[in-house]
Amino acid sequence: MSIExxxxxxxxxxxxxxxxxxxxxxxxxxxALLGPSGGGKTTVLRMIAGLELPTEGDLFIRGxxxxxxxxxxxxxxxxFQNYALFKxxxxxxxxxxxxxxxxxxxxxxxxxxxxxxxxLGLDGLDKRxxxxxxxxxxxxxxxxxxxxxxxSVVLLDEPFGAVDAKIRQELREWLVTLHNDLNVTTLFVxxxxxxxxxxxxxxxxxxxxxxxxxxxxxxxYEEPVNEFVARFIGVLNVLELKVSExxxxxxxxxxxxxxRPEGSTLRIxxxxxxxxxxxxxxxxxxxxxLRHTYFLGVMLRLELELPSGLIIRSRMTKEEYxxxxxxDGLDVSFMIRRYRILRGENEPLSxxxxxxxxxxxxxxxxx
Amino acid sequence: MPHPIQLSRxxxxxxxxxxxxxxxxxxxxxxWVRSLLITVALxxxxxxxLMPLLNVFAQALVxxxxxxxxxxxxxxxxxxxxxxxxxxxxxxxxxxVFGLAAAWAIAKFQFKGKTLVTALIDLPFAVSPVVxxxxxxxxxxxxxxxxxxxxxxxxxxLFNTPGIVLATVFITSPFVARELIPVMQATGSExxxxxxxxxxxxxxxxxxxxxxxxxxGLLYGVILCNARAMGEFxxxxxxxxxxxxxxxTMPLRVEKLHQxxxxxxxxxxxALASLLALLALLTLALKTLLEWKQHRDFARAQQAPQxxxxxxxxxxxVHVIQVQP
Numbered sequence: 171m172s173i174e175x176x177x178x179x180x181x182x183x184x185x186x187x188x189x190x191x192x193x194x195x196x197x198x199x200x201x202a203l204l205g206p207s208g209g210g211k212t213t214v215l216r217m218i219a220g221l222e223l224p225t226e227g228d229l230f231i232r233g234x235x236x237x238x239x240x241x242x243x244x245x246x247x248x249x250f251q252n253y254a255l256f257k258x259x260x261x262x263x264x265x266x267x268x269x270x271x272x273x274x275x276x277x278x279x280x281x282x283x284x285x286x287x288x289x290l291g292l293d294g295l296d297k298r299x300x301x302x303x304x305x306x307x308x309x310x311x312x313x314x315x316x317x318x319x320x321x322s323v324v325l326l327d328e329p330f331g332a333v334d335a336k337i338r339q340e341l342r343e344w345l346v347t348l349h350n351d352l353n354v355t356t357l358f359v360x361x362x363x364x365x366x367x368x369x370x371x372x373x374x375x376x377x378x379x380x381x382x383x384x385x386x387x388x389x390x391y392e393e394p395v396n397e398f399v400a401r402f403i404g405v406l407n408v409l410e411l412k413v414s415e416x417x418x419x420x421x422x423x424x425x426x427x428x429x430r431p432e433g434s435t436l437r438i439x440x441x442x443x444x445x446x447x448x449x450x451x452x453x454x455x456x457x458x459x460l461r462h463t464y465f466l467g468v469m470l471r472l473e474l475e476l477p478s479g480l481i482i483r484s485r486m487t488k489e490e491y492x493x494x495x496x497x498d499g500l501d502v503s504f505m506i507r508r509y510r511i512l513r514g515e516n517e518p519l520s521x522x523x524x525x526x527x528x529x530x531x532x533x534x535x536x537x
Numbered sequence: 538m539p540h541p542i543q544l545s546r547x548x549x550x551x552x553x554x555x556x557x558x559x560x561x562x563x564x565x566x567x568x569w570v571r572s573l574l575i576t577v578a579l580x581x582x583x584x585x586x587l588m589p590l591l592n593v594f595a596q597a598l599v600x601x602x603x604x605x606x607x608x609x610x611x612x613x614x615x616x617x618x619x620x621x622x623x624x625x626x627x628x629x630x631x632x633x634v635f636g637l638a639a640a641w642a643i644a645k646f647q648f649k650g651k652t653l654v655t656a657l658i659d660l661p662f663a664v665s666p667v668v669x670x671x672x673x674x675x676x677x678x679x680x681x682x683x684x685x686x687x688x689x690x691x692x693x694x695l696f697n698t699p700g701i702v703l704a705t706v707f708i709t710s711p712f713v714a715r716e717l718i719p720v721m722q723a724t725g726s727e728x729x730x731x732x733x734x735x736x737x738x739x740x741x742x743x744x745x746x747x748x749x750x751x752x753x754g755l756l757y758g759v760i761l762c763n764a765r766a767m768g769e770f771x772x773x774x775x776x777x778x779x780x781x782x783x784x785x786t787m788p789l790r791v792e793k794l795h796q797x798x799x800x801x802x803x804x805x806x807x808a809l810a811s812l813l814a815l816l817a818l819l820t821l822a823l824k825t826l827l828e829w830k831q832h833r834d835f836a837r838a839q840q841a842p843q844x845x846x847x848x849x850x851x852x853x854x855v856h857v858i859q860v861q862p
């Protein structure tokens with residue numbers, strides 16, 4: 171294990187920023203710490219670095235307990251959100267700083283710095299000062315500086331937060347490439363689920379100081395452990411229904427709710443993928459108008475408006491859309507193939523219910 | 538500009554528009570008002586600052602260059618110059634250390650009583666220097682708090698160089714700290730943290746990262762501190778004892794020469810005063826230069842991206858569907 175946390179907590183006075191968190195990161199993994207702002211993920215990163223001390227629990231880096239080891243001797247590379255480049259030093263000296271401190275020999279030091287300049291596409295910028303660089307270049311200098319003395323772990327705090335959208339995309343792809351080349355254990359903090367999904371091998375999801383779920387991007391998307399994760403990762407349609415005579419209803423939609431008390435509220439959630447759309451009015455029981463189609467590259471997002479005003483999102487590929495002959499303003503029919511019952515933010519989700527058209531009609535007939 | 542001022546109507550106190558400072562209003566004043574204000578300011582500066590300053594030099598040179606030099610080289614005056622230099626050489630570094638430590642603590646840490654410490658730093662500005670001198674007498678004087686003990690050990694603080702240094706250190710203690718606090722607060726502590734993660738010790742971090750980033754502010758504070766240390770009169774006057782050739786600093790010597798009625802000593806007083814005036818001019822010049830440099834560095838630092846507007850996508854992807862009535 172490259173990094174391991176065992177029941178780590180951190181309190182600032184009365185406030186518990188991190189509450190009994192345990193996880194481990196394998197050697198060479200690229201892992202995202204994902205969660206909304208204020209979720210405690212940056213605090214976790216800073217504790218691993220040694221910039222904050224845990225109130226409780228144990229921290230291990232490469233099997234060695236590091237709680238009592240000062241930040242200087244943890245051999246980590248840290249990239250700060252706003253880079254924190256030394257503004258009074260040139261790019262060369264910024265990258266060389268850690269090597270000078272560790273008393274590298276001059277020729278080795280020069281070679282290493284130039285190697286990094288090449289690796290990060292910063293050739294020829296070694297004499298520049300931070301204020302003469304673009305946002306993306308500063309970011310790469312910060313990464314080069316963190317990598318210089320070959321740390322056992324690289325920690326990045328919101329690495330792409332401070333650059334604009336286009337550069338952010340480039341940097342993401344570039345981080346993946348860099349990680350593949352160097353294969354150094356990397357942990358980065360982000361509040362952007364898309365970024366986490368795209369870049370990382372595994373995602374660790376935080377909310378309010380608690381670890382909610384650890385898993386591959388696919389696992390957290392397809393098997394979210396609770397409503398928070400389900401809503402945070404990807405798009406989730408959420409319906410609030412009223413139960414009456416064993417049936418939960420909202421607008422025209424009905425779901426079975428035999429075991430629910432009369433008059434109670436039932437919340438269900440489903441991914442846009444679970445919404446099957448057809449241009450034939452008779453294909454499925456529910457009707458809607460295709461209000462708008464959003465082009466997201468290969469995937470399209472469809473916004474369906476039900477007669478009652480309910481809006482439901484669906485998703486499909488461009489090919490599927492073309493084959494079905496869909497267009498904005500068209501009357502369509504649809505069905506929700508799979509859904510889960512939501513029990514509250516941090517409660518486990520129900521298993522997935524299949525709602526075939528048969529269920530729907532049986533259901534309608536039964537009332 | 539949400540509330541354009543009507544330029545034809547002078548803006549008086551009663552009709553001042555809300556949310557607008559006086560200085561801003563001034564920049565949009567009618568031309569003749571502007572000229573008037575500038576004239577008044579220039580006249581004031583000329584009458585109360587420039588004329589006396591020129592007069593000091595004129596009076597100092599009344600007896601010619603030779604007399605000017607001779608009066609500066611007179612043994613008691615030389616002793617006064619030496620003492621002033623010694624006092625400044627001790628108190629300025631002391632206040633440098635104090636200022637750095639205080640500014641560091643205030644800018645980079647959160648602790649209880651921080652407001653109190655910040656207020657205490659300003660105390661020497663608020664207290665009359667004479668009172669500071671008297672306080673030292675109360676502590677180190679013969680009947681003072683530490684008096685008997687000092688006498689027992691044959692230590693002479695008052696009417697001696699240590700007393701003068703103590704008074705000067707107290708009076709000049711705010712200068713460095715006051716200059717550094719805002720600079721350090723603006724810099725934040727991320728660069729230091731970065732240095733730590735790269736393996737630098739606390740001392741190396743201070744030397745290579747903290748100090749360079751506050752160097753102009755520090756120099757600025759040092760220069761102001763030095764000017765005041767050399768020019769301090771009130772507090773030093775109380776504790777020095779005015780022993781000619783021993784405990785007279787430059788300002789004290791100027792006063793003593795001026796008090797003795799002869800024309801020659803009056804000219805000598807102006808000669809020594811002209812040195813202090815030169816120091817003041819030099820200080821102003823350096824201060825302006827450093828202000829400019831600090832400004833430039835700050836402007837550069839501002840070019841760094843300050844914030845980001847990345848979408849909080851977590852919230853954006855939740856669609857709670859509601860039925861419209």
